Amino acid sequence: MSSRPKKRPTTPDTRDWRVPPPVAIRAAVTNTRTGETVHGWVRNVSVGGMYVVEPRSCFPPETPVMVLAVIRRGQSIHRLRTQAWVAHTSDGGMGIQFDALDPETTWLLQNLVTSQLASALGLP
Numbered sequence: 001m002s003s004r005p006k007k008r009p010t011t012p013d014t015r016d017w018r019v020p021p022p023v024a025i026r027a028a029v030t031n032t033r034t035g036e037t038v039h040g041w042v043r044n045v046s047v048g049g050m051y052v053v054e055p056r057s058c059f060p061p062e063t064p065v066m067v068l069a070v071i072r073r074g075q076s077i078h079r080l081r082t083q084a085w086v087a088h089t090s091d092g093g094m095g096i097q098f099d100a101l102d103p104e105t106t107w108l109l110q111n112l113v114t115s116q117l118a119s120a121l122g123l124p
Helices: 103-120
Strands: 026-031 037-045 049-053 064-073 076-090 093-098
Touching: 026 049, 037 093, 037 103, 064 093, 064 103, 076 103
Parallel strands: none
Antiparallel strands: 026 037, 026 064, 037 049, 049 093, 064 076, 076 093
C-alpha cells in the first residue's frame, strides 16, 4: 500500500485550477511497473496534474506512471515528461497527479492555466 495522499490539500493558487487545454493535447501514459503504455487526450490540466481520457484501458489508482505530452502554444512546442501516479479513474479516463515538475514545465503550465482562465473570464 502506498503512502501517497488520496487528495492534495487545496490552495488558492494556480496549482489547483483545472482548465480545458487551449489546443488538443495527446498524452502517452506508461505504467512504470509493467511498461504498458496507453494514449489519450487531455481533458483538463493544472500544475498538479491532468485528466487523460482513455475509454479502452486505464491503470488502477496508485499506479506509478511516466507521462509524456506535447503542448503546442503558438509557434512553440513544449514537451512535458514527468513521473506521476494515477490518483483516480472514472468516466473512461485517469486523473494523473504529477510527482515533481521541473521549473520550466511548472512555468509553462502556470502560464497555460492563467491564460485560459483569463480568456474564459473575458479578461485581457
